[in-house]
Amino acid sequence: MGDGGLLIGIVGKPNSGKTTFFNAATASEAKVADYPFTTIEPNVGMAFATQLCVCKEFGVKDNPRNSLCIDGIRHIPVKIIDVAGLVPDAWRGRGLGNKFLDDLRQANVLLHIVDASGSFDADGRPLGKPGMWDPLKDIKFLEEEIARWFFQILKRDWEKWARRIEVEKLDTAEILAERLSGLGIKSLHIRRAIEDLDLNPEKPRSWSDEDLFSFAKRLREISKPIVIVANKIDIPIAEENYERMREAGIDAVPASALAELALIKYTEKGIIKYVRGSDHFEILKPNALSDRERKLFAKIEELLDKWKGTGVQKAINKAVFEVGQMIAVYPVEDPSKLSDKKGNVLPDVFLVKRGTTVKEFAALIHTDLAKTFLYAIDVRTKKKLSEDYVLKDRDVIKIVAAGARG
Ligand SMILES: Nc1nc2c(ncn2[C@@H]2O[C@H](COP(=O)(O)OP(=O)(O)OP(=O)(O)O)[C@@H](O)[C@H]2O)c(=O)[nH]1
Ligand SMILES: [Mg+2]
Numbered sequence: 575m576g577d578g579g580l581l582i583g584i585v586g587k588p589n590s591g592k593t594t595f596f597n598a599a600t601a602s603e604a605k606v607a608d609y610p611f612t613t614i615e616p617n618v619g620m621a622f623a624t625q626l627c628v629c630k631e632f633g634v635k636d637n638p639r640n641s642l643c644i645d646g647i648r649h650i651p652v653k654i655i656d657v658a659g660l661v662p663d664a665w666r667g668r669g670l671g672n673k674f675l676d677d678l679r680q681a682n683v684l685l686h687i688v689d690a691s692g693s694f695d696a697d698g699r700p701l702g703k704p705g706m707w708d709p710l711k712d713i714k715f716l717e718e719e720i721a722r723w724f725f726q727i728l729k730r731d732w733e734k735w736a737r738r739i740e741v742e743k744l745d746t747a748e749i750l751a752e753r754l755s756g757l758g759i760k761s762l763h764i765r766r767a768i769e770d771l772d773l774n775p776e777k778p779r780s781w782s783d784e785d786l787f788s789f790a791k792r793l794r795e796i797s798k799p800i801v802i803v804a805n806k807i808d809i810p811i812a813e814e815n816y817e818r819m820r821e822a823g824i825d826a827v828p829a830s831a832l833a834e835l836a837l838i839k840y841t842e843k844g845i846i847k848y849v850r851g852s853d854h855f856e857i858l859k860p861n862a863l864s865d866r867e868r869k870l871f872a873k874i875e876e877l878l879d880k881w882k883g884t885g886v887q888k889a890i891n892k893a894v895f896e897v898g899q900m901i902a903v904y905p906v907e908d909p910s911k912l913s914d915k916k917g918n919v920l921p922d923v924f925l926v927k928r929g930t931t932v933k934e935f936a937a938l939i940h941t942d943l944a945k946t947f948l949y950a951i952d953v954r955t956k957k958k959l960s961e962d963y964v965l966k967d968r969d970v971i972k973i974v975a976a977g978a979r980g
Contacts, residue, residue, distance in 0.1 A: 577651055578924065578925035578926050580652050580682055580894060580925060581654075581680050581681045582652060582654040582682075582898075583655050583677075583681030583683070583684045584596055584655065584687060585685065585716060586659065586689075586712070586716065587659050587660055587696065588661065589694045590688055590712070590805060591832070592657075592659065593656055594835055595687050595829075596656035598831050598832075598884075598886050599621040600621055601842060617655055617656050617677070618653060619654055620653060621890050622649035622850060623652050623894040623925065624647050624648065624890075625891070625967075626646065626968075628970055629643060629646060630646045632912060632920075634912055634920065636921075638923070640924075643920075644849050645849050647849055648902070648923055650925055652890070657677040661697050664723075665723040665726055675723050678798075679758060680758050681758070681798055682758055683800075683893045684720075684799070685803055685893055686713065686716055686800050686801065686802045686803060687805050688803060688804055689709060689712070689805060689806055690804035690805055690806055690807060690812035690816055691811055691815070692704055692706055692708060692709050692811065692815060693706065693809075694707060696711070704811045705811040709815050710815070710818060710819060710824070720794050720798070724757070724793055725786060725791075727757065728789070729786065732786065733779075735749060735753065736781070737779060746775040747761040747762075747765045750764045754793075757797065758797060758798070760797075763793060764793065767792040767793045771785070771788055771792055773785060773789065799897045799898075801892050801893045802825070802827070803827050803829050803889045804826040804829065804885075805830070806831075807877075807885065808830040808833055808877055827889040827892060829884060829889055830885065831884075831886055833874045833878075833884045834884040834885075836870065836871075844858065844859065846858055850886075850887045851883055851887030851891070853878045854875075854878060855871075855874075857871065900926065901930075901965060901969075902923050903923065903968075903970075903971060904920055904922065905970075906971070909951055909953045912970065924939070929964060931961065932950045932960075932965055932971060933947050933961035935965055936950075936975070939973070943973060946975040947961060947973065947975055948974045949974050950963065950974060951974065952969065953972055954969075
């Protein structure tokens with residue numbers, strides 16, 4: 575574990591900047607640490623959820639193993655997937671529709687990269703200049719498209735299953751969860767959607783097509799919530815469009831994937847120093863920059879001032895901590911040194927779903943640890959925690975198990 579099983583799916587129409595965003599978010603700082611992820615499919619990478627590390631608060635110098643700590647900011651790896659552009663009617667297989675949708679099956683949060691500059695049409699064809707397309711349309715369209723895809727899958731053999739559920743008095747949520755497990759949908763998601771829409775779970779045959787479509791939509795919202803990224807905010811007209819999104823009640827993250835990519839690339843070359851998510855950078859080797867590059871970084875500096883960052887890291891953190899409802903928990907073996915058995919200080923941090931109890935957390939680390947679990951210690955307060963203690967973000971925890979040696 576480490577990423578809490580979270581998979582972020584990058585979606586959007588062609589040319590919205592998905593791959594630029596992906597490259598910026600995943601550009602390998604991997605050489606600094608050895609992550610437990612060696613083979614990764616080509617379009618899957620590791621991004622980082624970032625948060626203030628607990629090291630400063632405890633006044634220690636840490637040696638992270640499953641994550642990075644850069645200037646006191648903990649970088650926690652999360653899987654992210656970049657898929658082909660989504661065009662209208664993808665659910666019917668148009669464009670790379672089927673492939674796109676297949677790749678998204680296991681994602682549990684979607685990052686919708688919107689070209690806020692409005693330079694491309696619905697199919698991602700260039701319109702010659704910015705401001706020629708309304709990006710608000712893209713937001714509506716994508717939600718609709720994914721809902722249609724869910725609906726299509728639900729509708730397959732619907733009559734047959736609805737009859738079986740009624741005749742054999744089966745549990746609708748369990749049956750549907752089994753049928754939709756490939757989409758990462760759980761029975762708890764289904765129960766919530768049924769309740770929210772006031773559908774009768776005992777009489778699925780009474781659900782109309784309209785009910786079923788609303789159900790598909792609600793299931794999508796619950797199982798794959800979307801974070802909207804107003805990308806290309808560096809292009810002047812994008813700001814206007816972003817404001818229009820706000821007026822329409824759309825809580826988008828303004829971002830420039832291009833600026834982030836430049837900052838990360840030049841940081842990797844050692845020419846500048848920039849920590850993901852920060853609103854400033856430092857030029858370390860001014861002589862290594864051409865006039866053109868100097869101008870580029872002057873523009874990026876303005877952008878960072880104005881938007882308090884490039885927005886890329888903000889979008890990922892929103893996907894992980896807000897919309898994805900994850901929290902970060904730091905387990906240690908030695909509560910006084912905050913270390914593991916080998917003396918590594920604050921070696922690990924794990925992302926877990928909000929609501930996870932300390933005993934469930936023990937089970938995620940090691941099944942044996944849950945079996946022999948006695949109690950845990952909140953390292954911050956030194957208080958003993960019972961097994962049903964619900965973990966909080968940035969908790970530092972020592973788990974005490976029967977027969978434990980450490
Ligand atoms: N100005 C500006 N241009 C951007 C930004 N992000 C991406 N672009 C440009 O937009 C174009 C498309 O970017 P890609 O990242 O290839 O877009 P994509 O969504 O992956 O496209 P497909 O793979 O075809 O679906 C490229 O010319 C990028 O340089 C940004 O933040 N600002
Ligand atoms: Mg791409």
